[in-house]
Amino acid sequence: MNNTGSSMRILLVDDVQLDRMQLAIRLKQLGHSVETAASGVEALAIYPKFEPELVLLDVSMPEMDGFEVSQEIRNQFPEWIPIIFLSGHEEPAMIAKAIEAGGDDYLIKPVDKLVLNSKLIAMQRIAFMRRELKRTSAKLSELNIALQQQVNEDGLTKVFNRRFIDTTLREMIAWHSRHQAPLAVILLDVDNFKPFNDNYGHIEGDKCLIDLAKMTKELFNRNGDYVGRYGGEEFVVLLSNSDKENALEQAQRIQNGLAELSYPHDFNNGMGFVTVSQGVLSLVPSGKEEIDDVFRTVDNGLYQAKHSGRNCFCFAGFELTAELVDQKVHS
Template sequence: MKILLVDDVQMERMQLAIRLKQLGHVVEMAESGPDALALYPEFQPDLVLLDITMPEMDGFEVSSKIRELYPEWIPIIFLSGHDAPEIIANAIESGGDDYLIKPVDKLVLRAKLTAMQRIAFMRNQLNKKTADLARVNQELEKLASEDGLTKVNNRRNVDKKLKEMISVYGRHGVPMSVILLDVDFFKLYNDNYGHIEGDQCLIQIAATLKELFARNGEVVGRYGGEEFVIILGHSDAYQAELHAQRVKEAILAQAISHEHSKVANVVTVSQGVVTIQPSGRETPDQFYHMADRALYQAKHSGRNCYALYEPSMEQQDIQE
């Protein structure tokens, strides 16, 4: 074990440290309470052997401070030449776990350390299991929020983030934008290249979008099928249009072959862009509806382009 030995009497401190090292333990020594508290976080002991009678801070104060500052439980054994019941009781009340009478008997010391070593082992095992459980929970949380194929946010998580951002930006009176994009003629891509290549195409597009929009306040997710959604915080219509142009150019630069497309010989996307300054009461579906109307317009304008949402698009849709 790593043992922090705290005793202001040098001779007693050195003699006990020698015994502990002979038993195979790693020992760090402190001659006062403040020294012990300074060493504690760096050394991270498995056990503290703590003298009671010391200048500046006595052992009771040191023990109480350790329990206050470091919530992870580490056993503390008090060392004292006094065996009065009230002193032992005070030691336990101040955070101690056991009590050894000076001079410490070799056999008793070995027995106490054996017991503490079992506790240290169990504590380390518990910490390991806790860390493993935290990793598993983190992985489960990631799986619950991530699209399995493209590794961007899934629809459920995008909806959650969009709802949160509507509330925040509505409260602060700041505009935000949503881009809904669709891979042009993706059915023809799948029909001619196969679904495995189709999956690779979506993975590549998702990776491109993640690289483009990695800043705080930017969210990329898979809306469904070959559709992706981008949420842009602090984005007015002008900025949203610039982002849509960036998406168009980046996808074209990937040069993913699509000989069966009706607009280009590489994969392209159509985009619907909506920008509003939310009140905070809007729903994600309202944003999606407006972005979808704009996407509809982009497709009918020849694809491989973007369209900005306008209220008149609602009426045009009805007339058609």
């Protein structure tokens, strides 16, 4: 009988104890897992925990009849599960009402063993296909997540890539503008990275960037923090709900993290380890800011840090003038 090689989880709902017990025994003998309920209320409580693959539902019950229970199942649990009604009524109108209430089939009590077995075989095939579909969907979901990660990820350092950072910053500007909340952008660049590559080689240079990205990602792991590689030896950190004071504190955390990491760099103006220069920006956006304007501004802060001796950070002011706004609106 079990030609799919698997049993079903069956929820049996019947207020008559003897009928319920006899049918449950028969179902278990056929290899199925069975949960029973004596009322509609009890069945609805069991349903989400048991996750049945088939519901056998008596029509005539006190408080909630089978039609009401079926409608509640369809309303509360959107995933379709077959429902077979059990009833002593043979009238066509009752069968039509059962289908209208969300039922998929209708069996007359007392249920003939051969008919029941045939119905169960058909339901088993459906259950088997649903399981296979779920497994396939889960695999596709995993593949989609992996693919999306590859699309958004920098291949070398495994932090976000520039494309993702630009898109995310655009979304953050819109959100923080609506809520009149500050966001922060930190742009950091490895000091004297060309001498590092020239003396240690590009493989060691890649390893340095990987370790720097890993450290930065570990520092910024809360919801609303994003770490990305913006190109070459430049990285960017986006911070939600971060004012100027907090943004500067986070830049200092990066400086401290690098000092603790102490990645060797004997060609870094006597520092002895890898350092970065940082441009720091915090603003409450109006929603009119362009990505290029934001990065141009924070890059000015980075430029100031480079010309202030490196291994430091500088705050960059941001102002979108009325003239610039007018140009953007009419461009």
